Amino acid sequence: MSADHADEPRIMLAHGGGGVMMQELIGGLILRHLGNPTLNRLEDAAVLAPCSSRLAFTTDAFVVKPIFFRGGDIGRLAVCGAVNDLAAVGAEPLALSLSLVIEEGLPISVLDRVLQSVAATAAEARVQVVTGDTKVVERGAADGLFLITAGLGAVCDGVHLSPAEVRPGDAVIATGTLGDHGIAIISQRSGLEFESPVQSDVAPLGGLVEHLFAPRSPVRTPHSALRTAVHCMRDPTRGGTAAVLNEIAAAAKVEIEIEESLLPVRPEVAGACDMLGFDPLYVPNEGRLIIFCAEDAAASLVERLRSHPLAAGAVRIGSVKKGARACPEHSRRGRVVLRTRVGGTRIVAAPYGEQLPRIC
């Protein structure tokens, strides 16, 4: 960082002091990128209209390293993280908050680029940053830049997503290829060069939720049936798809069976995983959903997903096993089983500790 940005204006402790310099940073840089009538007021809290839908509320901290990576950056990640957590409960985003924790010495041009990306991604997600905070800590007290977003959303009427809704017989669907984000970060961090470098899949999925549950088309569609047919959604970030499947198996007390031959993994991701000793099931995405839905709606859900650009690669990857609740062991904590290409089965354990630090 330092070599590339010699003699550049940098963030100083004084930029976080609550005085004129902080006002200049906020007015000159933050509002230039993120400004909107609500944020521009710079009140202690943003005041928003009442909401007649159920509210969704989420937060995530982003400490990804490096800040800029193939297919995205910490700014895009911070917006998508909040928007996708809202999407996973069937909510469209209403508003975002953004907190910055900045290490003294960060080149202002880096912050500028990150804020530009926050703005572009928020526009893509059709949501605004309405409130925020900026803290500056001394050199060595933080690593460059951390972003923390919170998201407020409106849950689509008639949609009730929860592991408790997952039923034996449900289909398990992935909206796209697995592991892209994690491999993009780790290959860049380890200096690996591939013929076709892996891009992060980071993308905001609020529009996909609207596409599934609340189509605005004036033509009558059968998609409103999806509001009850879809039982649970999760975005497979840290711990990857294996973590999501295990959490849901445990919460719903079911056995989930996935088919190795159905798992959508890019050849370059599979190759990198082979080289680095990772299993793509444990590698994070930042623009995918794992969806549980009623068996009889699975085909139409996959079709509907594929008609959206962010789920064009949607495929069914498995099922919740029927009768699994009868087994005392599974009824206690559930489990995830992989049916391998050669016809065997193996347990997909929940990830234990840290595979990939600072991946998001």
Place this chain on the structure above:
Amino acid sequence: MSADHADEPRIMLAHGGGGVMMQELIGGLILRHLGNPTLNRLEDAAVLAPCSSRLAFTTDAFVVKPIFFRGGDIGRLAVCGAVNDLAAVGAEPLALSLSLVIEEGLPISVLDRVLQSVAATAAEARVQVVTGDTKVVERGAADGLFLITAGLGAVCDGVHLSPAEVRPGDAVIATGTLGDHGIAIISQRSGLEFESPVQSDVAPLGGLVEHLFAPRSPVRTPHSALRTAVHCMRDPTRGGTAAVLNEIAAAAKVEIEIEESLLPVRPEVAGACDMLGFDPLYVPNEGRLIIFCAEDAAASLVERLRSHPLAAGAVRIGSVKKGARACPEHSRRGRVVLRTRVGGTRIVAAPYGEQLPRIC
């Protein structure tokens, strides 16, 4: 930190990895302190009931050093920061989010103590943490522990607080002594010892807002008149009261005059300020409000404030000058004037840069 906690269990990178160890940290420590039916679901986002009031939304990052200080700690500060930002727009808290950014090696007992304080303060503020996130970064990449809260609130009906509502002739009221929090931190950090050590004023002010605008007493009270008589409130954190007054003077394009003889400053804070070269007007609080209200309601507002334990020391400190809008200079950016004890006046400038790094 390290010497005090030798051989203790510590946070490892694996505690942030999305796997079993993170689940154990969340289930074993975080839910033990903060658990409630919504948070316990551990969904990607919390789902809350619709809200027929206007919504308030805020966020703050906390990087205070030291983590534990006289009168509070980073956990209490993080809850109060969100609750008080909501209070400043006249909102009662509905829900909080909590993000943790933890440096590898933090003793788990420290996290335990901080979470206990978050829980106690949230209970005091009658609000719950309903969603959260935990990130662990490697040694040296963060300084111990950062907390980031977001707050969702319901704005009291009939209350419209904004600098735009401030009028010439309005009274300016402080709800208690100025500068306590900042002096508590800085005296502890600089190793100063006083005969009567200064305690931080950090406290959650949601109950005070309810006391002002929505008394639950079955007896009819005149306090509903305060809903329109109070024009603007701010909590004087970074930059202190001087920053708040200057921001409001600039936004409302008025001249604000405060009286040195009326400023409520504890003798021990005044003494520490003298010794350290600070002006108490620039030193942060974390449990006070600066309130602008209609002149004819000022006396009853002060009386009402004093009947609440968190505003027992409320006093009027000045006025918005009449006719100030007529002056071209003030109508452009406003200003703050201090009438000194000896009868002179001086400008209270907006703070420029950093007086007190990592004060909150």
